[in-house]
Amino acid sequence: MSNILHLVTAFKRNSSDVITPWMVDLLAKQASENNIFVLTSAYKRISKKQIFKRIKIIRFSYAPSNLQKISHDLTINDFLKKHPLYFLLLPLFFICGTMKFIETINKYEIDIVNIHWPFPLSLMTIPIRHLKGLKIVNIWYGAEMKIIGRGTDKIKGIFRNIAEAADKNIAISTHTANILKKVIGEIDTVIIPYGVTVPKKQDYIKKNYILFVGRLVERKGIEYLIRAMRTVEKKYILKIVGTGPVINRLKDIVQDEQLHNRVKFLGKVSDEKLIDLYKEASVFVLPAIFDNKGDTEGLGMV
Numbered sequence: 001m002s003n004i005l006h007l008v009t010a011f012k013r014n015s016s017d018v019i020t021p022w023m024v025d026l027l028a029k030q031a032s033e034n035n036i037f038v039l040t041s042a043y044k045r046i047s048k049k050q051i052f053k054r055i056k057i058i059r060f061s062y063a064p065s066n067l068q069k070i071s072h073d074l075t076i077n078d079f080l081k082k083h084p085l086y087f088l089l090l091p092l093f094f095i096c097g098t099m100k101f102i103e104t105i106n107k108y109e110i111d112i113v114n115i116h117w118p119f120p121l122s123l124m125t126i127p128i129r130h131l132k133g134l135k136i137v138n139i140w141y142g143a144e145m146k147i148i149g150r151g152t153d154k155i156k157g158i159f160r161n162i163a164e165a166a167d168k169n170i171a172i173s174t175h176t177a178n179i180l181k182k183v184i185g186e187i188d189t190v191i192i193p194y195g196v197t198v199p200k201k202q203d204y205i206k207k208n209y210i211l212f213v214g215r216l217v218e219r220k221g222i223e224y225l226i227r228a229m230r231t232v233e234k235k236y237i238l239k240i241v242g243t244g245p246v247i248n249r250l251k252d253i254v255q256d257e258q259l260h261n262r263v264k265f266l267g268k269v270s271d272e273k274l275i276d277l278y279k280e281a282s283v284f285v286l287p288a289i290f291d292n293k294g295d296t297e298g299l300g301m302v
């Protein structure tokens with residue numbers, strides 16, 4: 001049995017939180033055979049230590065509790081664009097994260113560190129990166145690739161150093177792996193797409209609704225999904241699971257399009273409820289657009 005630490009920017013805050021459900025499921029399966037720890041940033045006044053499905057969650061504080069909101073509700077990048085003064089907290093974020101990382105490695109005798117979003121979280125691992133017996137695994141998604149694409153040679157050099165310092169580099173798609181290869185060269189990269197557990201076919205009981213699940217942000221293109229309901233048979237309704245900064249705008253669109261009887265906002269739901277929603281939906285739809293900042297969905301994990 002190994003002691004495995006996952007270093008992440010955000011993680012489930014309570015049982016009804018819909019954030020990164022795919023990661024929670026994966027780590028819960030790992031926890032059946034290993035000791036699984038998650039190190040992430042604090043969020044407001046949430047407890048610094050939690051246990052969920054045998055996953056031990058450790059949160060590091062970096063500011064007064066009312067200011068600890070850089071992550072979770074939005075990506076760190078999106079939050080800083082919206083609230084630029086919070087850039088002043090970034091040094092504290094990384095200093096406190098590094099200190100908690102070192103403490104966690106020593107206290108729980110960690111064998112393997114999985115770094116989700118290696119840029120910039122791998123910066124926290126520098127002080128003990130070469131600790132004897134400690135294995136470091138980078139897990140590359142899609143968001144970092146935009147930084148590489150428009151980055152300077154210096155930025156690309158940082159990515160190359162991050163990749164070379166790890167014992168293994170994992171990409172979640174062929175596309176991500178190909179971009180990495182162009183930047184870091186022939187470093188061994190393994191492609192491991194995230195999977196999902198699908199209930200047995202006989203468990204499916206279809207009902208007349210279309211389902212969307214995810215954060216309510218512009219790049220998801222939910223506005224167009226709502227407007228498309230005008231062309232769908234009236235026996236179908238649209239159920240939207242999740243919360244986010246554009247929810248009020250979406251509700252206004254529902255009213256403008258006179259679709260208030262056919263579009264339902266469910267907000268956050270429990271894991272059990274979410275499974276039932278997936279099983280009973282006639283269709284699941286995950287749109288994507290380029291938002292006004294040029295951002296778009298990478299590889300939608302939901």
